[in-house]
Amino acid sequence: MSALRLALVGAPNCGKSTLFNGLTGGRAKAANYPGVTVETRSGHFVSPAGRPIDLMDLPGIYGLNAQSVDERVALEVLQGRVAGKEKPHGLIVLIDAALLRTHLHTVLQFRSLGYPMVVVLNMFDLAERDGMQIDVGKLEELLGVTVIPTVSTRKAGREAFLQRLDQEIEGWEEVEPVVEAERSLKEIQMAARKMASEAILYEPPMNRVTRAIDGVVMHPVAGPLVLLTILFLMFQAVYSWTEPFMDAIEAGASGIGDFVGASVTVPWLHDLLVDGVIAGVGSVLVFLPQIIILFVFILSLEASGYMARAAVMMDELMLRVGLNGRAFIPLLSSFACAIPGIMAARSIDSERDRLTTILVAPLMTCSARLPVYTLIIGAFIPPERVGLFNQQGLVLFGLYIAGIVSAIIIAFVLKRTATRGSSQTLILELPTYKLPTPRDFFLNLWMRIWAFLKRAGTIILSTSIVLWFLARYPTSAGSLKESYAGMIGGWLEKLLAPIGFNLEIAIALVPGMAAREVAVGALGTVYAVQGGEENTAGLAEVLQSAWSMPTALAFLAWYVFAPQCFATLATARRETNSWRWTAFMFGYLFGLAYIMAGLTYHISVGLGL
Amino acid sequence: MTTLDQVKIGERFRVVGFTESDPSLVARLREIGFAEEDEVELLYTGPLGRRPLCFRLNRTMIALRMDEAIAIEVEAWT
Ligand SMILES: Nc1nc2c(ncn2[C@@H]2O[C@H](COP(=O)(O)OP(=O)(O)OP(=O)(O)O)[C@@H](O)[C@H]2O)c(=O)[nH]1
Ligand SMILES: [Mg+2]
Numbered sequence: 001m002s003a004l005r006l007a008l009v010g011a012p013n014c015g016k017s018t019l020f021n022g023l024t025g026g027r028a029k030a031a032n033y034p035g036v037t038v039e040t041r042s043g044h045f046v047s048p049a050g051r052p053i054d055l056m057d058l059p060g061i062y063g064l065n066a067q068s069v070d071e072r073v074a075l076e077v078l079q080g081r082v083a084g085k086e087k088p089h090g091l092i093v094l095i096d097a098a099l100l101r102t103h104l105h106t107v108l109q110f111r112s113l114g115y116p117m118v119v120v121l122n123m124f125d126l127a128e129r130d131g132m133q134i135d136v137g138k139l140e141e142l143l144g145v146t147v148i149p150t151v152s153t154r155k156a157g158r159e160a161f162l163q164r165l166d167q168e169i170e171g172w173e174e175v176e177p178v179v180e181a182e183r184s185l186k187e188i189q190m191a192a193r194k195m196a197s198e199a200i201l202y203e204p205p206m207n208r209v210t211r212a213i214d215g216v217v218m219h220p221v222a223g224p225l226v227l228l229t230i231l232f233l234m235f236q237a238v239y240s241w242t243e244p245f246m247d248a249i250e251a252g253a254s255g256i257g258d259f260v261g262a263s264v265t266v267p268w269l270h271d272l273l274v275d276g277v278i279a280g281v282g283s284v285l286v287f288l289p290q291i292i293i294l295f296v297f298i299l300s301l302e303a304s305g306y307m308a309r310a311a312v313m314m315d316e317l318m319l320r321v322g323l324n325g326r327a328f329i330p331l332l333s334s335f336a337c338a339i340p341g342i343m344a345a346r347s348i349d350s351e352r353d354r355l356t357t358i359l360v361a362p363l364m365t366c367s368a369r370l371p372v373y374t375l376i377i378g379a380f381i382p383p384e385r386v387g388l389f390n391q392q393g394l395v396l397f398g399l400y401i402a403g404i405v406s407a408i409i410i411a412f413v414l415k416r417t418a419t420r421g422s423s424q425t426l427i428l429e430l431p432t433y434k435l436p437t438p439r440d441f442f443l444n445l446w447m448r449i450w451a452f453l454k455r456a457g458t459i460i461l462s463t464s465i466v467l468w469f470l471a472r473y474p475t476s477a478g479s480l481k482e483s484y485a486g487m488i489g490g491w492l493e494k495l496l497a498p499i500g501f502n503l504e505i506a507i508a509l510v511p512g513m514a515a516r517e518v519a520v521g522a523l524g525t526v527y528a529v530q531g532g533e534e535n536t537a538g539l540a541e542v543l544q545s546a547w548s549m550p551t552a553l554a555f556l557a558w559y560v561f562a563p564q565c566f567a568t569l570a571t572a573r574r575e576t577n578s579w580r581w582t583a584f585m586f587g588y589l590f591g592l593a594y595i596m597a598g599l600t601y602h603i604s605v606g607l608g609l
Numbered sequence: 610m611t612t613l614d615q616v617k618i619g620e621r622f623r624v625v626g627f628t629e630s631d632p633s634l635v636a637r638l639r640e641i642g643f644a645e646e647d648e649v650e651l652l653y654t655g656p657l658g659r660r661p662l663c664f665r666l667n668r669t670m671i672a673l674r675m676d677e678a679i680a681i682e683v684e685a686w687t
Binding site: 062063065067098099101102103105106185186189190193203204205206207210214218219220221223224308311312313315316317319320325349424425426427428429430 | 658
């Protein structure tokens with residue numbers, strides 16, 4: 001039997017991706033703000049009666065009037081306009097039960113496409129908790145399609161849906177969709193409101209908890225303080241809560257190093273393992289606890305519903321810069337990684353605003369830069385307390401702020417020059433606060449951890465080995481300068497010497513383009529090769545003696561702007577569909593990094609640091 | 610005629626229509642849920658210059674900038 005093709009359709013944030021994951025065991029990102037899904041995703045499951053089903057998760061749309069890129073993606077699927085992909089046989093239309101009155105018109109719009117469909121009245125648990133009473137039978141009768149109350153976060157809730165699916169999908173592949181005659185949006189809305197009034201038995205006021213939290217969080221004075229406190233806590237936590245774990249990993253790495261060092265006697269293999277693999281990969285793995293803490297914060301913000309609030313609070317600033325209100329969410333996602341950030345810009349309806357957002361997204365400090373920052377800060381900034389705060393945490397916070405401020409300035413300049421002229425809008429629905437479901441939360445966290453570990457095991461491992469070879473050979477080389485790496489890095493060193501960088505840095509920057517934290521691994525390898533035996537412990541201590549303070553600060557400044565990794569460039573190329581803009585992005589970031597690192601170096605030399 | 614950019618926090622209004630100057634904006638406002646007869650109330654404003662505006666629309670919340678709010682015509686809820 002060939003698989004039946006079904007698509008999940010509905011307003012943003014009504015739970016499509018959650019249902020998708022629950023049915024297919026997929027790992028689509030689900031979070032509590034509108035516009036999470038920006039591209040289609042396919043999965044597969046078998047219905048209780050044994051029917052194979054291909055399920056497609058789509059970006060959320062409020063109707064058929066698509067304006068932003070993500071909305072167009074969804075609409076193109078529904079209209080069968082995607083090359084190489086067949087139209088779905090039928091639709092699973094989701095609607096947030098608590099918002100039945102306000103969102104029912106979306107269902108009527110999807111119904112007008114003529115597909116066979118079922119309506120999933122999702123988040124039924126939340127609607128019931130609020131005290132909402134819906135006559136589901138009446139709603140079915142009015143809509144003329146089956147309506148299934150569902151809780152897609154719970155297994156039992158999904159079962160309720162699956163139970164009835166088989167009987168619904170009977171014969172769907174034979175139906176040829178007949179598009180209804182077009183009606184004006186106003187007519188559709190009026191029809192929907194009338195249906196809602198008949199089907200809703202009792203409609204309580206808005207969710208009380210959400211109102212109470214927002215009373216504080218959206219308060220004009222308390223709100224910004226809450227936002228600042230959260231961000232501040234995040235950076236403090238990255239320092240204060242992770243130290244014991246990092247020490248343990250470091251001890252583990254050096255223990256393994258010692259063990260391998262003692263048991264492997266073939267000289268070249270010994271060096272490769274100790275100086276190449278363990279020094280390289282180990283020096284990056286140490287930062288795993290920090291990455292975890294950072295993502296715990298980011299994922300909590302995303303899952304709770306706070307993200308959209310933060311966007312609203314920052315909106316006037318975005319407006320004055322000239323950016324679209326929706327730009328805040330992609331920019332905030334870029335703290336995790338610029339790639340999902342650039343993708344998330346799809347939810348911005350104006351092309352020029354989307355482009356501007358993509359161009360500045362790499363200035364948001366991504367998690368891969370965290371190891372670089374922490375390493376240097378740990379080595380050069382004393383961990384003294386300044387009032388309530390750890391000085392190292394403060395410097396880290398400062399580096400993040402430096403990225404944000406430069407993004408604001410660059411966006412401001414771009415909007416008045418290269419990407420001028422566009423309407424800037426903000427039309428953003430705020431979700432109710434939700435407690436993250438543990439499964440989703442830990443799955444998301446695990447995926448981030450896994451991505452980090454995978455990079456350590458692949459890119460970092462392979463560059464460490466290659467670099468070790470280049471730095472170690474030819475055997476006649478008495479110093480790093482005479483090694484292959486030294487020869488290659490030599491010309492780069494000439495370019496970078498004016499901004500205070502030495503040969504080792506020049507060598508480490510090149511593989512750093514593969515992924516930023518690779519630079520840390522590379523430094524680990526380069527210095528381990530140079531130092532010989534005793535150097536497996538603490539890259540930080542090695543750097544303390546090898547670098548001057550101005551060099552360290554310049555290196556930090558470099559990484560605030562550092563030309564982003566190849567993967568980011570590739571994503572920017574795909575999303576802008578332009579080599580010119582990609583080259584522009586690379587060029588301006590490189591230029592800025594050079595100038596700012598140079599300034600930092602010379603100013604701190606001047607200050608006698 | 611009152612438009613949503615002029616309302617005060619806590620007062621309830623009824624949507625009566627849209628200023629049809631920008632059809633694509635009106636379509637977007639309608640799609641996200643604004644419709645004639647709906648109940649709206651300004652709940653919060655942003656910290657900078659009291660913008661943007663965050664409305665309750667029936668049971669949901671929607672944030673708009675001034676340029677969008679100005680397109681929605683309302684009258685006092687009675
Ligand atoms: N309590 C409860 N929460 C739900 C339910 N369905 C989804 N959620 C939560 O609602 C939020 C939104 O879910 P998503 O699956 O990301 O929504 P989406 O429709 O894919 O959103 P977009 O991709 O933005 O269009 C998440 O925080 C989910 O955990 C439900 O039935 N009950
Ligand atoms: Mg989704």
